[in-house]
Amino acid sequence: MSIRIPKGLPALSALETEGVMVMDEESTVYQHHRPLRVGLLNLMPDKINTEIQFARLLGATPLQVELTLVKITNHAPKNTPAEHLASFYHDWSDIKDQKFDGFIVTGAPIEMLPFEHVSYWDELTRIFRWTQTNVHSSLNICWGAQAAMHYFHGMPKYALDEKAFGVFRHHGLKTDSPYLKGFSDDFNIPVSRWTEMRHTDIPSDSGLCVLIDSPDTGLCLLNDPKHHALHFFNHIEYDSHTLADEYFRDRDAGRGIRLPRNYFPDDCDTRSPRNQWRSHAHLLFANWITQIFQTAPADPGRIGNDRVFPPAVEMKHVETHAPSSLQGPAVQRIEMASSS
Template sequence: MPIKIPDDLPARRTLEVEGVVVMREAAAMRQDIRPLRIGMLNLMPNKITTEIQIARLLGATPLQVELTLVRMTDHVARNTPADHMESFYRPWDEVKSERFDGFIITGAPVERMPFEDVTYWDELQRVFDWTQTHVHRCFMICWAAQAAVHHFHGMPKYELPSKAYGIFRQQNRAPASPYLRGFSDDFSIPVSRWTEVRATDIPSDSGMAVLAESDETGLCLLDDAKHRSLHMFNHIEYDTTSLADEYFRDIAERSDFPVPANYFPKDDPARRPENRWRSHAHLLFGNWINEIYQTTPFDISQIGQRELVTSEAG
């Protein structure tokens, strides 16, 4: 099944060239099925690139997905044209009365700031609480994952002595998890962050399970069953050249910035990197979508009510 996105969203052209099946809005309305409603609160600076990355992964699943792009209500994006934000994004204050089968919150370039100093922190905390009554399952990425475990579990983040930056092997710690169905015993994915959260800070009564982690870069993937959330602390959604784009941006500001580890062939930035994580990115998002499909109410208005009953029973 295809992904349904606005007909004139720039991501459409890229996805169609790649062979991702994208459904036009008029055709979607004629189908007598309920698509999965997935919202994405996009906090990344280059929003158009992130739209393509996430829509590509959602569109590869066998189910029809309707993607809603969401922004913080009062925060003004500085790196994306205002007309793009106006045309394709809805403020969270406008969608908070609606319900979603799944909700994704991306990373943001604010990880070295204390959470409380982020200008939209108060609203983001309200978003986190809202997901517990209006969203069936969540997927938090990088800084958003750190922010979520801080909000829900009080876990601190720690600044690293140097940027964790490159492609790093992750150990599969929970092969029986439905989210890691089909995963290798280890797998490599992009890491790009200045901070970390630590497994030693996971509260003993949190119910969280470590699904994947690295000897070099620590926690990678947590399953927060109580809050129906996956927390991905790295960037499995990245394109082949995403780290290269970051590297060339960084050396423009600081010429001695290190080359991303295990990324460029022979550590030569003149050579095109090879993508060794694409299949696992598709697999993880496919497993997440499948879990949503298997458990979400057919009547979307029941989302929140079922979760409340389950929470009270637990």
Template sequence: MPIKIPDDLPACAALQAEGVVIMRETDAVRQDIRPLRFGLLNLMPDKIRTETQIARLLGATPLQVELSLIRITNHVPRNTSTDHMGAFYRAWEDVRRETFDGFIVTGAPVEKMPFEEVSYWDELCAVFDWTQSHVHSCLNICWAAQAAVHHFHGVPKHILPAKAFGVYRHRNLAPASPYLRGFSDDFSIPVSRWTEVRREDLPPDGGLRVLMDSPEIGLCLLEDPAHRSLHMFNHIEYDSDTLRNEYVRDAAKDETTALPHGYFPDDDPTRPPENRWRSHAHLLFANWINQIYQTTPFDIARIGQADAA
């Protein structure tokens, strides 16, 4: 089945060109089935690119998915037009009485700041608490994953001596997990962060389970059953050229910027990078969506009530 997104969202054209099946809102209303409702709280600077990345992965499922784009209520993004935000995004304050089968919170370019100094930290904490009664399952990515683990478990983040930047090999530590069904024993995932969460800081009584890690750059994916969440510290959703764009941006500011690890063939930035993580990105999202489909209440109004029970 296709993904349902707003008719004029810029991601539509890009996804259709890739063969992703798009369902227009005007067509979706004619189908007598309940789509899975997903919310995307998009904190990334390039919101249009992030929308496309997430919609691509949600749209690969055989289930019908309805995606709602959500923003922090009083935060004005600097890198996306007000017309785009006004046309396609709703403030969290306007959706907080709604329920969602799945909810995604992205990373944000604030990871070097203490959590409490981020201008929208209080609202983000309120969002995390709200997910416990209005969302069946959450996926927090990169900085949002660090923020959620800090909020729910008091786990600190640590600033790295140099940016973890590139494509790194990871290990499947839980082959029997429904979220890693079909995963290889090892695989590659893009990484782009200045901070990390360390295994030794995880509370022994918190119920957190490490599903993926990397010998080189540490934790990658945590399962948090008590909060019905997955915490992904890296960027499995990235496009083939996302790290290249980040490298070009950073190198323009600082010519000593290091090449992303394991990304360009033979470390030659003039050669196009090879995507070695695409299939595992689709697999992770498909497994997560399938797990939601198997366990979410058919009556969406019972989300939160049924989860609490």
């Protein structure tokens, strides 16, 4: 139907050009059901493009969504103008007393760092715990998904011998899941990460259900009913050219990046890539929003009131299992690129 975004957000012109119905904060709401409130904790360096990517998918769903942009308190990202952050973002500490129907935690380019070494890890764990009482349903993306799985289930991450980078075939494993309604049996999803989590580390009593995986890149989407969350390890929200932008950025910086697999036509990086995942991205977000609409309390003040919060699993001594080829300079490269 439409998405309500902060007045003046740069995403407005891009979304209107694509035919997404957009309203700003001052527009009058003309529907019987209240708008669904969705928060976006944006940890990505390119915040403006990330805003567009998620707003595009949320705005194409059948229901009206009100988007709130959130950032880590007292963390000053280096790649986004301070004026943009001041105009459109809320510190988490300023909105933590509010209730949200949905909450998204994005990826972040810090995956080679142990979780507990991330400068804002303490606040992020407070946010994850807060989602259990103030959020009806969470959607954690890429590093955000790994961080949530580590916090809630104690799962470690493992460094890959080379970056999982490209567009890979995936399979839906639970066709009866409401989150996979309308999905094909197999489909393409962009992947861009240096680390992975593994099936064998899923605790037997966790209640986690694997919804999507790939024979090439492993786990992709898990349903976590105990924590009212979905954990998505890849980047179905990416634009057609996002992988290309990452590739040319790293190549030009001399980081030795390989050509993204199954992405450029005939593996020719001078040709425009074809988007092979757009329809399933819209399906996933439409299914998530529809599920929220069907299950969230009509009174947002009741969100989380009847929950018993499962304790987090403490894994303070678990570190990233990095092969020697990814220690030293590789870790330094990630840290240099990690300013969100």
